[in-house]
Amino acid sequence: MAIITTTKRTERFHRTTRPTCKYWLAGRCNRNPCGFSHSLPTSPSNVYYNANTTYKHSKKPDSSVEKMASSSAKKAINCAPKAFKKPENCALKAVECRPEAEAISVEKPSKCEEKAVLIEKTADVEDVATVAKASVDKSHSICKSWMTDNCVDGDLCQNLHSWFYGDGFSTLAKLHEHNEAITGIALPAGSNKLISGSTDGTVRAWDCNTGHCVNMIQLDSQVTSLISEGPWIFAGVKNAVKAWNIQTGADVTLDGPKGQVLSLNVGNDILLAGAEDGVIYAWRCSFESPFKMVATLSGHSKPVVCLAIGSHKMLYSGSMDHSIKVWDLDTLQCTMTLNGHTDVVTSLICWDNYLLSGSSDCTVNVWVCTEEGTLEVTYTHTHENAVIGLYGMTDAEAKPILFCSCKDNSIPTYCVCFYRFLERGRLFTRQEVRSFQIGPGGLFFTGDGTDTQPNLETMEVSYYYDETLKNR
Structure with a gap:
């Protein structure tokens, strides 16, 4: 079946020349048969065959097509002006001279066919130049096939083969x-x-x-958050915060949170933990004496995802309830609620x-x-x-x-x-x-x-x- 398909595509190539396949030009055509030509002309006058063209998917045309190319190139010079002088007659002839007609001779194409191919190829060369330029200018997206070592396009790939771009x-x-x-x-x-x-x-x-x-x-x-403050390391886990001192070797477990601890921060000598139950838990600490829970900050209706410490002793908390709350770290009271997002505040x-x-x-x-x-x-x-x-x-x-x-x-x-x-x-x-x-x-x-x-x-x-x- 594959041999028959290839033969038909070759016969169709002899009858007329199609626009160059852009995906074949980039080395990525996977169609068989393909509705476009797998060859590249060097100029509009060389209509059917370029001896310097590299054929990746199709066979090199035979000598009869070379003769036809030579003949076509000579006649095309006088044919182009006529095509523009009488477009209505050429259009009628183009219908009669379409590739499916049995009267077409492979060895010697008709004058109308030469005109149509010349016009078609002139536009096609412009498309080829565009594709060639695109193959040089890389996009700003990473090649997912390259990430898995499966990209076969090499330098012709339109996407990046790098883990970053930018100086x-x-x-x-x-x-x-x-x-x-x-x-x-x-x-x-x-x-x-x-x-x-x-x-x-x-x-x-x-x-x-x-x-x-x-x-x-x-x-x-699971560890869902982790920070360090001085010699201490804090890790948010389910229903607790784990703490280690790298200097003394102390190992402390801070109980109290309900659900997974999703965010941690330290401000004003207070360890703060945002939990899955929507509450922020606060422990007073001098980092020398034991930690002591001093408050639970309630206000969010869904899990607290992120915490940030700002100037003037302010705490900011973001939640799955789409809001940001502002807290005074001296009083541990909420001073305002910001509603500028329509989805989870993640950071x-x-x-x-x-x-x-x-x-x-x-x-x-x-x-x-x-x-x-x-x-x-x-x-x-x-x-x-x-x-x-x-x-x-x-x-x-x-x-x-x-x-x-x-x-x-x-x-x-x-x-x-x-x-x-x-x-x-x-x-x-x-x-x-x-x-x-x-x-x-x-x-x-x-x-x-x-x-x-x-x-x-x-x-x-x-x-x-x-x-x-x-x-x-």
């Missing part, structure tokens, strides 16, 4: 030990260890010099006098305090996918850089001046990034949620800012 990025190391999503990364003060927590129920310590895992703590519950960061909030509604809001003391949205940046996390750092010139982890497994990176975001690059991962940690000297660490082998990745960013923002 100033470099990957330093990838650490593989966790079996499930990495949900927290911390760099304890006074230590050369990197700490990571995962939903596989483990907390691991990594040597920052060798990249090797040097210690592991197995817990009876909050405070930057100078600004509050940035990311949401599953695909937006990032920039909030600023008004003269009346309220917070209002001054700018909204919209993404194509849900926002999972926001992380900020500064470059060598102290210019703000915002990393925005999205549901499509990418991290767009922006130069920020708080009334507009200018994208300067993008990182790509196999799964969505759920944890991020800023390190010294431009280092940052990302943890993704790959099902089989999560990556704890070390990267570096250097001298990374927009020249247009330099003097702002």
Whole structure:
């Protein structure tokens, strides 16, 4: 059956020349038979055959077609003007001279056919130039086949064969030990260890010099949040917060939360834990004496997903109830509720006098305090996918850089001046990034949620800012 199909396609090629297959040009045509030509002319006058063309899917035409090409090229010079002088007659003849008509001679095409092919090829060459240019200009999307080592297009692939684009990025190391999503990364003060927590129920310590895992703590519950404060490491688990002191070796369990602890933060010497029951639990601590629960902050109707500490001793909490609440850390009372999102508030960061909030509604809001003391949205940046996390750092010139982890497994990176975001690059991962940690000297660490082998990745960013923002 395959031989018969190939023969028919060859006979049809002899009768007339079709437009060049754009997918064949890019090396990706998988149709058999294909309705377009698998050859590339060098000019409109060389209508049927180019001796320099490389045929990937079809056979090289025989000598009879070469003769026909030579004959066609000579007649085409006088044929083109006639085609434009009498389009109505040519149109009628084109119907009579269509490829299906048995009267067509393969060895010597009719004058009308030469005219039609010449006009068709002139337009086709323009399409070929467009495709050729597109093959050089890469898109800003990563090739998913390349991610799984299955891309067969090579340099002709329209998508990126790289884990990032943009100047100033470099990957330093990838650490593989966790079996499930990495949900927290911390760099304890006074230590050369990197700490990571995962939903596989483990907390691991990594040597920052060798990249090797040097210690592991197995817990009876998923770790859904992890932070460090001074020598202490805090991990949010189900119905509790686990705490370890890397200097004294102390091991403490803080009971009280109901359900999984989804977010942790420390402010005003208070450890705060946002739980699945919508309550924020607060422990007073001097980090030398035992922790003591001092309050439970109720107000959210659904789980508390994120916490951020701002200026003037303010706590901000984001929830699955789509709201952001503002709390006074001195009184532990709610002072206002912000309703600027239509879906889960997934991430909050405070930057100078600004509050940035990311949401599953695909937006990032920039909030600023008004003269009346309220917070209002001054700018909204919209993404194509849900926002999972926001992380900020500064470059060598102290210019703000915002990393925005999205549901499509990418991290767009922006130069920020708080009334507009200018994208300067993008990182790509196999799964969505759920944890991020800023390190010294431009280092940052990302943890993704790959099902089989999560990556704890070390990267570096250097001298990374927009020249247009330099003097702002």
